[in-house]
Amino acid sequence: MLVLILMTKADESKKQKAPAKTEDKKSSSEEPESNLGPFANLKWPKLPTKQAIGIPLAILAIALLITGFTFVTTGSPLHLGLDFKGGTMITFKTDKTDAALQSEFSAYPLQVITRDPNLGTAQLMFSDMDTATLNSLTEYLAKAYPNATQATTGSTFSASNQSDAVLGIVVAFILMAIVIFIIFRDFVPSVAVITSAFSDIMIAVALMNVFHIELTFGTFAALLMLIGYSVDTDILLTTKVLGEKKYLEKKITSCRATGLTMTGAAIVAFLVLHIVSSYGYLFGLSTIPVLASISTVMIFGLIADIMNTWFLNSGLLQWYMESPQGRAKYA
Incomplete structure (x- = not known):
């Protein structure tokens, strides 16, 4: 009798455990959910693979056309600043307005006026001048x-x-x-990463031309930084x-949530830098045009990187993984 009772209890315990094993197998066959950050529930637009690839390539083509037009009209793919085309920069104390300074130096190729409110100085940047004009400016100063x-930078x-x-x-x-x-040791995924990084840089260059942001040592450093920033999420x-x-x-959704968090944080950081360096005079700070230009170029590139x-x-990865070549290689 005792043996029968023990056997009955054993059978009941097996029946109770059986559904749990089924549930474990079912749950193990599904992708485990994890905390993907603030963009986990973002409703990302679903586009067919061809459109997802075609739209960014079309925008890249437009960026190349803008850059080509700038090259034809100016002889350079970007508007060159003082560091790359030569010119003169003067700094002095003055209370005159920008309009008054522009009128005062109208005989010279004045390009940019910046100010340091703490020191009460104005910084005037002139494009490259011939020797006679430069000597005239020096005498007037x-x-x-x-x-x-x-300070003068020669054209050579x-x-x-x-x-x-x-x-x-x-x-x-x-x-x-x-x-x-x-x-990666695989042609298609590697080309996809490189194409994406190239597009980021070219779109940033095109927007620099549209908004007339000159190429200086600062903006050149920003373009170099974009190479690193653009490939990390890729x-x-x-x-x-x-x-x-x-x-x-x-997997793509999980990576997208993480990547958007990374890129979004970088955009916010550079946006704060741009505000402080451009409008710091409102708080008694000096403006820093170099940092303002760097942050602007980085924001251009990072926004392009999202797309x-x-x-x-x-889209290229999805197309490749679903192609016969990708299926054969990655099962």
């Missing part, structure tokens, strides 16, 4: 503003800066491409998609 400081030095800048961008991009190919996405073959849509990563790169 000696009479009107004897305490003014003057500026031409050297241009060639060094082009070489720096090309070398940095080539090294980035080599690293990408070494990491590498994150590509590594996740190629490394874990199942649940393609869920290029989560439409262009994501």
Whole structure:
């Protein structure tokens, strides 16, 4: 009798455990949910693969046309600043308004006026001048503003800066491409990452031309930084998609939430930098045009990166993984 009771209890316990095992198997076959940050519940627009790839490529084509037009009209793909085309910068103390200074120096190629409210100084930037005009400006400053400081960048030095800048961008991009190919060792995903990064830079360059932001040492540094900023989310996405073959849509969604958090935080940081460096005079701080230009270029590139990563790169990866070649290689 005792044996029968024990056997009955054992059978009941097995029946109770059986559904739990079924549930465990069911839950293990599904993708575990995790906290994906503030963008986890974002309703991202669903586009067909061809549109997701085609729209960013069309915008890239427009950016290339704008850059080409600037090159034809100015001889350079970007409007060059003092560092790259030569010119003169003078600094002196004055209470005159910008309009009064522009009228005073109307005989000279005045380009930009910036101010330091703490020191009460104005900084005037002139484009490259011939020797006679430069000597005339120097003589006028000696009479009107004897305490003014003057710095001139020659066209020869500026031409050297241009060639060094082009070489720096090309070398940095080539090294980035080599690293990408070494990491993924697959042609299509590597080209997708490189194309996305190239599009980020070209869109930023086109917007610099549209808003007439000149190429200076500061904005050149921003373009170099964009190479790194533009590939981080692309590498994150590509590594996740190629490394874990199942649940393609869920992997992309998970990466998108993380990537948008990263990019959004960077955009907010550069936006704060732009506000402080441009409107700091409202709080008794000096304006810093170099930081304002850097932050503007970075914001242009990061906004472009959102589109290029989560439409262009994501679309190319999805197309590749669903193609016969991708299915054969990644099962």
